[in-house]
Amino acid sequence: MDDLRERSAPLCISMGCPAGIGPEITIKALDRVLRAGKPMNLVVAGDIDILKKACSSTGLHSLVDKIISWSPGRPPAGKKINVIPVTKLRQEEVPWGKVTETTGRASYSYVIEAIRLCMNGQCSAMVTAPISKEGLKLAGINFPGHTEILAHETGTDNYAMMLAGPRLRVTLVTIHCALKDVVPALSKQKILDLITITADSLKQLFLIKNPRIAVAGLNPHAGEGGMFGDEESRIIAPAVLLAQEAGINASGPLPPDTVFHAAWNGRYDAVVCMYHDQGLIPFKLVHFSDGVNITLGLPIIRTSVDHGTAYDIAGKGSAHEESMMAAIEMASMFAHNRQ
Numbered sequence: 202m203d204d205l206r207e208r209s210a211p212l213c214i215s216m217g218c219p220a221g222i223g224p225e226i227t228i229k230a231l232d233r234v235l236r237a238g239k240p241m242n243l244v245v246a247g248d249i250d251i252l253k254k255a256c257s258s259t260g261l262h263s264l265v266d267k268i269i270s271w272s273p274g275r276p277p278a279g280k281k282i283n284v285i286p287v288t289k290l291r292q293e294e295v296p297w298g299k300v301t302e303t304t305g306r307a308s309y310s311y312v313i314e315a316i317r318l319c320m321n322g323q324c325s326a327m328v329t330a331p332i333s334k335e336g337l338k339l340a341g342i343n344f345p346g347h348t349e350i351l352a353h354e355t356g357t358d359n360y361a362m363m364l365a366g367p368r369l370r371v372t373l374v375t376i377h378c379a380l381k382d383v384v385p386a387l388s389k390q391k392i393l394d395l396i397t398i399t400a401d402s403l404k405q406l407f408l409i410k411n412p413r414i415a416v417a418g419l420n421p422h423a424g425e426g427g428m429f430g431d432e433e434s435r436i437i438a439p440a441v442l443l444a445q446e447a448g449i450n451a452s453g454p455l456p457p458d459t460v461f462h463a464a465w466n467g468r469y470d471a472v473v474c475m476y477h478d479q480g481l482i483p484f485k486l487v488h489f490s491d492g493v494n495i496t497l498g499l500p501i502i503r504t505s506v507d508h509g510t511a512y513d514i515a516g517k518g519s520a521h522e523e524s525m526m527a528a529i530e531m532a533s534m535f536a537h538n539r540q
Contacts, residue, residue: 215327220304222510228282244271246285268281300339304336309340387436414471415471420433422458437475493531
């Protein structure tokens with residue numbers, strides 16, 4: 202985290218949905234940074250009054266006077282919470298836990314501002330607090346979430362999601378689709394593209410010179426020689442072979458019930474998974490609190506908390522900031538590594 206203080210461009214946190222836990226985990230994380238005596242080069246794209254409201258709900262009343270307005274182009278004030286006041290919402294119009302057109306539009310505006318600052322070099326990386334798909338829809342914004350907004354705004358066609366923790370990293374060939382739609386969505390090219398972007402990102406962001414990529418099979422025991430399905434021999438193995446021919450240190454298809462144990466014990470640097478729950482169930486079992494969501498393939502650095510808006514606990518002060526802290530630290534590391 203010390204690296205953030207040494208660069209002229211600060212890291213930008215987008216505050217997330219103002220009615221969710223985003224403001225609270227942002228305040229809690231920044232409080233931890235300030236109490237550690239290490240003022241980081243950090244700014245928040247959000248709303249000053251909502252952040253002050255989060256100070257009250259979390260019991261961090263002393264932080265209210267530390268929240269100040271920040272304008273891009275000047276260094277953030279030390280030992281302060283520097284905020285780009287993207288919106289000026291009234292606290293009473295944004296009750297905790299209630300998603301509305303207003304919260305959806307505000308959430309979107311924070312993300313757009315953070316992207317803009319990163320694209321023009323005024324910020325070194327962005328960390329996103331959670332937003333609501335429902336809120337975006339209510340506001341008439343036709344994106345299902347952060348990843349699609351980021352891809353559109355940066356003009357990125359080839360991108361992927363990685364979940365990363367201290368000991369396990371996973372990427373997903375298919376993400377939000379029904380299990381019955383997974384097989385039709387798989388293709389040799391799609392798997393090869395994901396293996397490639399996973400390997401490239403491990404080199405560029407994590408500085409792993411020769412990343413070891415495990416590719417999980419789709420079926421039990423990776424098909425058991427065709428007894429339980431032929432997707433391994435027909436689709437996955439040819440993609441792995443093409444990756445190997447391109448110089449990527451890829452292995453597979455490997456039995457899904459053992460590959461994560463091998464990765465956890467250091468044999469692989471990442472696991473390429475065929476569908477959502479194949480990767481996220483083992484990942485969240487071991488990295489539920491410190492997991493980070495990373496968008497690969499973008500021209501900018503974006504990390505995110507690995508959880509949602511949690512409207513049911515918003516305003517209660519009970520939301521944990523560990524994932525936000527992990528996302529901040531990882532974005533800091535990536536920005537340093539890209540220098």
